[in-house]
Amino acid sequence: MAESFVTPQGRRLAYHLTDGTGPAVVFLGGFKSDMEGTKAVHLEKWARESGRTFLRFDYSGHGESDGRFEDGAIGDWFEDACAALGLLAGKVVLVGSSMGGWISLLVARAMPQRVAGLVTIAAAPDFTEDSMWASFTDDQKTELAAGQVALPSEYGDPYIITKRLIEEGRTRLVLRDPLELPFPVRFLQGTADADVDMSVALRLLAHAEGPDMRLTLVDGADHRFSDDACLALIVRSVEDVLSAGMG
Template identity: 75%
Template sequence: MTDTFVTPQKRTIAYHLTDGTGPMVVFLGGFKSDMNGTKAVFLENWAKKVGRAFLRFDYSGHGESSGEFEDGCIGDWFDDATAMLDLIAGPVVLVGSSMGGWISLQIARAQSGRVAGLVTIAAAADFTEDGFWVGFDAAQKAELEAEGRVAVPSEYGDPYIITKRLIEEGRDRFVLRKPLSLPCAVRFLQGTADTSVPVSTALKLFEHAECADMRLTLVDEADHSFSDAACLELIVASITDVLAARETGTR
């Protein structure tokens, strides 16, 4: 059953919470995705099977949560995620997919005492700048400035409407252009056939971040969805790995 709560910003967030042992695993989805995606549901089923506490949710403007997607920005969705964490007690293991990877890195930086482990899947670090703004031609940049928004083709269906606010606010959220010290065991996962987040981004993140226990795994021919059986099992193995690192005190 879907539960909801209202954030301090008066946004209604839909979520599914599974009881179990901690640290709780929290799944953070991607740009314009929702909590009913393959990875989120697979991980919830895994958590139920092993008795692990688990949380999946929709950012505002996504899925079953309130608001319009086009009104949101990275900071809003970061605030939604941190408000969700305020609902639960104790340490968490963050599993961030694409944009959720970027947001989970921000949370790990801002709440270092709370994050017990971090797994990212094709972390789209700074993508509003490096994925959208840098890729816009002069006409698109002019349209964004004049109209406040521009439509960008998407391989997942309808075009993305990219707003000026999304671009400008994203610049306050950078993790690749500011120091990034991560407080826990970290596992970065990346497919080599990903056309949305290139391997170069994963390598840049790996080289930039500071962490005593950090690994990057490249999966040959895996795409951005990272949702075939082998990839899903690798996500679970990575979660298990960071949990083991915490329990043995290696981080």
């Protein structure tokens, strides 16, 4: 059963913490995803077997945490991630999936001294602006101006996209200003990802600056990035970042 803590903003978040050696590995999930996903659970199993500290948690409005998804925005979930790091001592390796990739970049920008390394999986930086807003029709933009718009999702119920999510997201963009990543970074991206185009990964690699950044493209992998080969690559990338950080 998940434990919980309350953030400085007063939001109760659910989490699972595996004790072990540091740097701790922290999994940051995607948009409307939760900490019970295949990648998070697989990494926890790896952490247990390798004696590594590991944290997975649910943002507010996600999974077992309090709050309504529709009330949240990128900044709220970034604050949740920062608060979750308060459960850990020392440096961390961030593993950000999809939206969690954007959140992890925000965390890395805000507190680079806490980050020992970064692995992103189909990272979706700035997606509220570059993917959602950019693709809205005039009718959808009118609907959004009145409060919210519903977008179909192949993962279940439609996504309710609020005016606040879009407008607040504009204050959290990471691909418009310098982005320093002064630690080992591994970007992972599938070529068959229908949600985050390969061009996003290439743009992120070209935009960010750091001494040790690599992008791995996996032929045929989709956005879930959860088959056995992809899960093994995620683990290898985390191990690579950990060993590179110690070198």
